[in-house]
Amino acid sequence: MTVKAIEILRVGVPFETYGPRQGMRPGLNTSPWLVNESLMVRIETADGMEGWGEGFGHFGNPGTEAMLRDLIAPWFIGRDETDLESLMDDAHKSFFGFGRHGPCMYALSALDTALWDIRAQRAGRPLYRLLGGPAGDVTITRYASLMRYGGDEDAIARNTERAAGLGFPMVKLHERDMPAFMAAREAAPEGVAITLDVNCPWSVEEACAVARELKAREHVKGGFLWLEEPIWPPEDFDGLARVRREGTPVSGGENVGSLTEFTRAFRSGAFDVAQPSVAKMGGVSTVKDVFPLGRDAGLRVVPHSFYWGPGYVATAHIIAAQPQTEWLETAFIEYERNPHDLIDPVDPVMTLPADRPGLGFNPDRALFERYSISRTEILL
Ligand SMILES: [Mg+2]
Known part of the structure; x- marks a missing residue:
């Protein structure tokens, strides 16, 4: 047609x-x-x-x-x-x-x-089924991706505590300094993972120093699960591999543009966790193929999805199609009204219904x- x-x-x-x-x-x-x-x-x-x-x-x-x-x-x-x-x-x-x-x-x-x-x-069929996922409804877990609060430790602690209290297994910050990181770590119980998305600010040497400091705080409730996009430029895969050697896991990939580039990143040992983005790197066709590549390279694939529209829903379907479960990034904000029934930023659980063909996006x-x-x- x-x-x-x-x-x-x-x-x-x-x-x-x-x-x-x-x-x-x-x-x-x-x-x-x-x-x-x-x-x-x-x-x-x-x-x-x-x-x-x-x-x-x-x-x-x-x-x-x-x-x-x-x-x-x-x-x-x-x-x-x-x-x-x-x-x-x-x-x-x-x-x-x-x-x-x-x-x-x-x-x-x-x-x-x-x-x-x-x-x-x-x-x-629902998209996840077409991509090889199970028959029946699929339930996946959201993680809470906090807005940047500009280092405001009260706001960081309050929102981390709130997300943990709602049942999110992981809280991600968009802050850049140690007091902010520690405010979140101390506010959440030990079982709730804290990750740090810093959006590419540092040289390799600066990032290595931060990674060492984070490693030294492992004793505080298990420390930090990963450090996201620590260096500039984001495509310096050898530099990222050097940061990883400091012992703090490194994530990234939302600014990787293609499968070819991901393959090169994996070969360089740039990431512990790969984060392809469905609205950036070619849609469902490309992101679905990052998962098997990541599995072969022995790393986790936890997509970037700081969206609320069809890209968010498509990411949920791709995750739902995988043999192992993975978390869905969800902006931890409250909309004046949720724009469709598959987004609820304060609910850690999302169910994709088996009886809705395609994305099931009903705005x-x-x-x-x-x-x-x-x-x-x-x-x-
Ligand atoms: Mg990010």
Whole structure:
């Protein structure tokens, strides 16, 4: 069947963080972060099927949106979507010159995920089942990914305690200093893991020093489960391997752009935990293949999914399809209203129902209308 229409939507849902509002990367956004935005595509086929996908993300959405609207979505219109692999292969080969990473790949990621949604619906199965997962409903566990609180130890301790009290097995911080790290570690009981996402700030030497300090705090309730993206630049895989040798596990991969690059990262010994991102690195087609690669390399794959839209749901399906269970990253904020029934950021358990084909993404369109930032439809 051919692609008849592609709707491109940006929706920003207001949220509460229970602490001071900061951008995730200091200096990137100067105004407070008031709405959590999703850039979505909805593909409609000539026979009336519709599939949803999501592209990265947040404050960079205008770039991905322009790439979709002006270049990539029009290219997909009128093409046959049933042979997903060859369609995406053609698309990647047509657009790679505009970036094997960044807005071009984010746009292709959104469309790829939407096509997988349609494929699974045509098969009459939930996506996880199509990807080799079990029959029946699948329950997976969320982990709480905290907003950046700018080192505010009270807010960090309060929110860590709250997430632990709700039953989350792991709390991830987006802070950068030892007092902030320790505020979380001390606030959570020993059985709750604490991980540290620092978003690429340090040289290899600086990161090694932090990793040693963290190792020395192992006696405090088991210490820290991993240190995420400690160095600049994120693609310095040999540098990451050096940080790992200090004894604190290292995670990363949300800024890895392809399977080829992941293979190189695994060969270099860059990660203990790989974190591919479905809205960044090529959608379901690519992220599903990182899991077996990671297993072969003997490491955990715990995807990046600081999203609430179809990319979040697709990540849950990919996790649900794996032979071993893994946690689903969930932004620990409270939306004014949950935008669909598969996201509840304060519930540590998520169930994907077996009787919903595809992604099972049923958004609240009235809420989308209310919080719409932009909407474009590309038609045949
Ligand atoms: Mg991260």
